Amino acid sequence: MLRTVKHLSVAITFAIGALLPTRALMAQDYEVERAVPQSNAQVQLSYAPLVSRAAPAVVNIYTKKVVRSRRSALFDDPLFQRFFGDQFSFGMPEERVRGSLGSGVIVRPNGVIVTNHHVIEGADEIQVVLADRREYEATIVLDDPRTDLAILRIDVGDEQLASLAIADSDNVLVGDIVLAIGNPFGIGQTVTGGIVSATARTQQGISDFGFFIQTDAAVNPGNSGGALVGMSGDLLGINTAIYSRTGASNGIGFAVPANMVKSVLRAALNEGQLVRPWLGVNGQSVTGDLASSLGLDRAGGVLIDSVFAGSPASLAEIRPGDVIMAVGGREVIDEPGLNFRIATMEPGEEVTLAVLSDGFIQERTVTLALPPEEPKRNITVLDGRHPFQGVKVANLSPRFNDELQVDPFLKGVIVLEVDRRTPAGRYQFLSPGDILLGINGNRIDYVADIDAALEEDAERYIYQIRRRGQQQECMIIPNRSFRCRQ
Known part of the structure; x- marks a missing residue:
């Protein structure tokens, strides 16, 4: 068994390597030629022309x-x-x-x-x-x-201001020289220099799509929102955060990559609303322990736990148990990395995935789409002579779930708001985020089901909810008592 796993690991490693671009090829594709200084004159070159631009x-x-x-x-x-x-x-x-x-x-x-x-x-x-x-x-x-x-x-009228072109941040390599330009501590515009320390930092807890360029260029409070600029003079990223226990720079700064900036800017200027394409999968990062059981010799990739029916992943025949190893020729290290790659693409765009399935690396072409809004959200404030009066509810769907930042596969009716002046608000028997499952023996799948289930002036109301992943059954006797049990 150990021998089989070992041979499978080697085969998979070679297969992934064949599907991913080499570092040399990436450097050749980059518009700036990299070279070690060959003379003292080259070492004394100034960044001043780049800064002035x-x-x-x-x-x-x-x-x-x-x-x-x-x-x-x-x-x-x-x-x-x-x-x-x-x-x-x-x-x-x-x-x-x-x-x-x-x-x-x-x-x-x-x-x-x-x-x-x-x-x-x-x-x-x-x-x-x-x-x-x-x-x-x-x-x-x-x-x-x-x-x-x-x-x-x-509003600058007809004037044309100086602006920065947005680079392809996928071409950034560790060791590239970069400049950080911003307004640290409010002292005025300041330029600092350094190198790219890492290119795919995730799990920093800074944002939902955590995938950052790390640099040792000095970044301090006030630099947030400023430019990380490459030697081509183009924008590589937006300086966003530092790793520091004192609030001062420790040489570890993080920038949102330019490719994410492009996607947000595209939405702002074209649609005015940011709706990201989706793949339609739930998964987990492949850890060292998972890698061993999957026949991989190292951690990396995303193990698919579930696939939404009719989603782009489903149409591409991606199944639970498959492992996505690369997107568009770019290696995927973990789930935040996969989310970032998909979020920076456009709906309708075709992308090739490297997928480990049944022990073999396969190429799957996926056409990305917007998450569907089916059923319609139907946001409703409940009204009537019952304890649920004033509760705002809505139907869940993949698109609405994305806006609410909840599990995209979650279905049913969600509680959005509870008016404090109502019985529900005073006694807190419902909270935002609760999923209504049933009322008085009636199953609740859609907002429209609630009216039929809520009999006015009933002696008691028995209802089921899912709260923070746990199902509860509760009973309300109006003006008398309220209790829940799991």
């Missing part, structure tokens, strides 16, 4: 947010202020303006700017300051927390 396209972003707190008039007394200052903030309503700063990159000459979601999150005012110190009010075109990216626009 890229820096005008990097902007500073200042945001203002009105924060409401409660404050007692007592605390405005001069004597009280003398001893206690402004450390108390309760009592009467008070409004304060909180400011924050970050950076952004002009990617279209007509004033389209890319920055981070967390830079502008919750802002009431967004001010953009160009490299030449001109100031503009910005509006949000698209804000996507899942990628931590946001698209802004400023």
